[in-house]
Amino acid sequence: MLSRVANSIYWLSRYIERAENVARFIDANYHMTLDIPDSASDQWQPLINTTGDHELFQKLYGQANRENAIEFLVFDRKNPNSIFSCVRSARENARSVREYISSEMWEQINTFYLMINDAAREVSMDLPHQFFVNIMNASHAFIGITDSTMDHGEGWHFGRMGRMLERADKTSRILDVKYFILLPSVDYIGSSYDNILWGALLRSASAFEMYRKRHGRIDPKKIVEFLLLDKNFPRAVHYCMITATISMNNITGSPRGHFANGAEQSMGRLLSEFNFASMDEIFTHGLHEYLDQTQTRINAVGAAIQRSFFSPQKSETETSAQLNI
Amino acid sequence: MRFDQYDTEGFFDEIFDPQGNPRPGADLLIKRINALPEAELQRRQKAAERALLNLGITFNVYSNESQTEKIFPFDIVPRIVQTKEWLVIEQGLKQRISALNSFIDDVYNEQKILKDGIVPTDLVLSADGFRKPCIGLKPPEGIWCHITGTDLVRDGSGEFYVLEDNLRCPSGVSYVLENRLIMKRTFPMVFDACSVQPVTDYPSRLLDMLQSLAPAGVRAPMVVVWTPGIYNSAYFEHSFLAQQMGVALVEGGDLSVQGGEVMMRTTKGLERVDVIYRRIDDDYMDPKAFRADSLLGVPGLMQAYCSGKVALANAPGTGVADDKAVYAYVPDIIRYYLKEDPIINNVPTYACWRDDERKYVLENLEKLVVKAVNESGGYGMLVGPHSTVEERTEFARRIKANPRTYIAQPTLALSRVPVLVDDHFEGRHVDLRPYILFGKDNIYVLPGGLTRVALKKGSLVVNSSQGGGSKDTWVLSSDSGSSPESPIQSQEEQQC
Numbered sequence A: 001m002l003s004r005v006a007n008s009i010y011w012l013s014r015y016i017e018r019a020e021n022v023a024r025f026i027d028a029n030y031h032m033t034l035d036i037p038d039s040a041s042d043q044w045q046p047l048i049n050t051t052g053d054h055e056l057f058q059k060l061y062g063q064a065n066r067e068n069a070i071e072f073l074v075f076d077r078k079n080p081n082s083i084f085s086c087v088r089s090a091r092e093n094a095r096s097v098r099e100y101i102s103s104e105m106w107e108q109i110n111t112f113y114l115m116i117n118d119a120a121r122e123v124s125m126d127l128p129h130q131f132f133v134n135i136m137n138a139s140h141a142f143i144g145i146t147d148s149t150m151d152h153g154e155g156w157h158f159g160r161m162g163r164m165l166e167r168a169d170k171t172s173r174i175l176d177v178k179y180f181i182l183l184p185s186v187d188y189i190g191s192s193y194d195n196i197l198w199g200a201l202l203r204s205a206s207a208f209e210m211y212r213k214r215h216g217r218i219d220p221k222k223i224v225e226f227l228l229l230d231k232n233f234p235r236a237v238h239y240c241m242i243t244a245t246i247s248m249n250n251i252t253g254s255p256r257g258h259f260a261n262g263a264e265q266s267m268g269r270l271l272s273e274f275n276f277a278s279m280d281e282i283f284t285h286g287l288h289e290y291l292d293q294t295q296t297r298i299n300a301v302g303a304a305i306q307r308s309f310f311s312p313q314k315s316e317t318e319t320s321a322q323l324n325i
Numbered sequence B: 001m002r003f004d005q006y007d008t009e010g011f012f013d014e015i016f017d018p019q020g021n022p023r024p025g026a027d028l029l030i031k032r033i034n035a036l037p038e039a040e041l042q043r044r045q046k047a048a049e050r051a052l053l054n055l056g057i058t059f060n061v062y063s064n065e066s067q068t069e070k071i072f073p074f075d076i077v078p079r080i081v082q083t084k085e086w087l088v089i090e091q092g093l094k095q096r097i098s099a100l101n102s103f104i105d106d107v108y109n110e111q112k113i114l115k116d117g118i119v120p121t122d123l124v125l126s127a128d129g130f131r132k133p134c135i136g137l138k139p140p141e142g143i144w145c146h147i148t149g150t151d152l153v154r155d156g157s158g159e160f161y162v163l164e165d166n167l168r169c170p171s172g173v174s175y176v177l178e179n180r181l182i183m184k185r186t187f188p189m190v191f192d193a194c195s196v197q198p199v200t201d202y203p204s205r206l207l208d209m210l211q212s213l214a215p216a217g218v219r220a221p222m223v224v225v226w227t228p229g230i231y232n233s234a235y236f237e238h239s240f241l242a243q244q245m246g247v248a249l250v251e252g253g254d255l256s257v258q259g260g261e262v263m264m265r266t267t268k269g270l271e272r273v274d275v276i277y278r279r280i281d282d283d284y285m286d287p288k289a290f291r292a293d294s295l296l297g298v299p300g301l302m303q304a305y306c307s308g309k310v311a312l313a314n315a316p317g318t319g320v321a322d323d324k325a326v327y328a329y330v331p332d333i334i335r336y337y338l339k340e341d342p343i344i345n346n347v348p349t350y351a352c353w354r355d356d357e358r359k360y361v362l363e364n365l366e367k368l369v370v371k372a373v374n375e376s377g378g379y380g381m382l383v384g385p386h387s388t389v390e391e392r393t394e395f396a397r398r399i400k401a402n403p404r405t406y407i408a409q410p411t412l413a414l415s416r417v418p419v420l421v422d423d424h425f426e427g428r429h430v431d432l433r434p435y436i437l438f439g440k441d442n443i444y445v446l447p448g449g450l451t452r453v454a455l456k457k458g459s460l461v462v463n464s465s466q467g468g469g470s471k472d473t474w475v476l477s478s479d480s481g482s483s484p485e486s487p488i489q490s491q492e493e494q495q496c
Helices: A003-035 A044-051 A054-062 A068-076 A083-096 A103-121 A128-147 A156-180 A191-205 A209-216 A220-228 A237-252 A263-276 A279-285 A288-309 A316-323 B027-035 B041-056 B083-108 B123-127 B175-187 B186-195 B202-211 B235-245 B301-308 B318-322 B330-338 B355-365 B389-401 B489-496
Strands: B058-062 B067-072 B074-081 B148-149 B153-155 B160-164 B223-226 B248-250 B255-258 B260-265 B267-270 B275-278 B310-314 B367-370 B381-383 B405-411 B416-421 B424-429 B435-438 B444-445 B451-454 B469-474
Touching: A003 A044, A003 A068, A003 A083, A003 A103, A003 A128, A003 A191, A044 A068, A054 A068, A068 A083, A068 B405, A083 B223, A083 B235, A103 A128, A103 B153, A128 A156, A128 B041, A156 A191, A191 A209, A191 A220, A191 B255, A191 B318, A209 A220, A220 A237, A220 A279, A237 A263, A279 A288, A279 B058, A279 B451, A288 B067, A288 B275, A316 B355, A316 B389, B041 B067, B041 B074, B041 B175, B041 B202, B058 B416, B067 B416, B074 B175, B083 B202, B083 B330, B083 B405, B083 B435, B083 B444, B123 B301, B148 B469, B153 B186, B160 B301, B175 B235, B175 B469, B202 B223, B202 B235, B202 B275, B202 B310, B202 B435, B235 B248, B248 B260, B255 B301, B260 B301, B260 B489, B381 B389, B389 B405, B405 B435, B424 B451
Parallel strands: B074 B469, B223 B248, B223 B275, B275 B310
Antiparallel strands: B058 B067, B148 B435, B153 B160, B255 B260, B260 B267, B367 B381, B367 B405, B416 B424, B435 B444, B451 B469
């Protein structure tokens, strides 16, 4: 398939997944702030920090509050990672490969965009929860439509690989929220509020129910293990890496454990890191540092994909400009 | 919603005869529409517009920073073409295209028609669409204009005329297909009432034709559609056709010429391209052969084409035959190559480079439509009866300064079709653009075509850039049964 087409499918899947995850961040945070005491309820700045766009936010808005955080993360055209910008970019990419993807996929992305665009024109946000649920549903519908209307060949694998890398990155960021959260005093750590925070964190990854079934009580260590190292939960980082690698192998035709290019090599390395990781090591290393490192390595895999498949003749600078994470 | 109040106002109406009775074949449609509950038709019109928006069949309107998208206006009342009329159109178009193709081939090779003095040599060689690099070119099977979209109009007497031959990259066929889809979705029972010839197999026919152009010895030809990119106004159509044919849509940056062959850059390296349906002007195809400043083009493409390594549809240089000055000679061109009289006539045309005709034009500007020969899309045009004194003075000055670049035609009372305006019907002027595929073995005319409608009251300009919209075009079958050409499609349509 054309490199340009592969590139567009990969990115449109990433952008849709990114939009969904931003919706998850906000929705979970919004609900959490309703549950914890006033003094600790100002959790919008940590949310901005989680997305990694805090510098841009600082420049545009200064101090974070509910209104400007939602505006920035949902509608702001100046924020390339706002939900609006992501869906618009996904649609622009889809438009350029309309002939390759199924018309059902295009129609879903297009109506998704029209929905956000209509919402952007309305002034009040009375029912944010419903709005974020709609966004998550639109993303899930897109994934389902893609799976059932597009042939599972090279292009489909490029899309799934993009989605998995994006999701791995975002789940690791969700876990990192805990690190950024501002508590008024250390007394809160280990208190019932702490449980509320962990619960919110699981919910933002749609992991609350699945976690309960697997591990029962809220235990920070188990939660981290579930979101990071679980092989079956579809939003766990390890699961995402396994699935991304399967797609990669399908694209290159390499057998498992082999590599045909730099992208496949760096992805395989990252996967085996997860295959042989243990929670004790991760906590000894420091969770935040470990997550930070993981995000850097996922970005490096993304850059290698760019080099190996999409723009072999283009310079590195162009590649990194597109990554904007 | 009823047609009781509808007035044809003395124009030729495609649906009603002068007495206000439905024309043959239209009676069922009218009966169905009249029977609809109040406001139902408007509701369906809105549903159709929503469907077009969701399908993304839109164009961009930029204002300041915000960007809005608009659908191409679509009117829900179809235009009906009678079987008898269609047979004449079909024959006439086949005749015209084969004569024009012979003309193009002749102009770039032996130039017999110029030597015989049928068409003035300097007029042809100075035409905007004449391409020097095409001299001596022998495209496969001698076919130059593979895809054509001829503009037809109808005057007050109901006679069809050819208004324009679009031989370069005619657009609009995607709207024919999408309009039909929308009509089937939003109006199934009315559709069911009439026996309409299917248009859905156009993409398969187009693909068959393109594959047949592949260089000799190529077993499974790689066909691509070449678009200038997503910001081109016809981008929707380019991607639609590629999708419907199941072929790749490429941009200039995806292609390169290596070892004399055209290659495209894929995730697995370079792959050879055999046939290019190009939707990009001659000028921008190859900076080595045409405009050197083209950033969209593929250097070396023309050479690969001339040496038979890749096929292009349409061939470069076809624009010479749809020059508006050459247009004036098409009836002579048909007689010269085919020894037949034209089946569909030209609109009577005054050539401003002939002294006596120019004199007539200058004396009768307020009655005529004046057109610049190298402009299209409704630009560079004077519609005499709707013009001001200043505009006429300006055009008189331009004609005298540059007679070669102007033609004039009488203002035709274009035929009309009812359109839905708020809560009632009003007549609006229309034209018709059928699409013709010129293949190795036959010439195929798509039964239907794009009916463009001037939505502004009284306007004669149907171009989408000037407030035009479109309608589904129903060519009725000769009998109520299925079309013998493609039983599968017609069955599908009956189900919808």
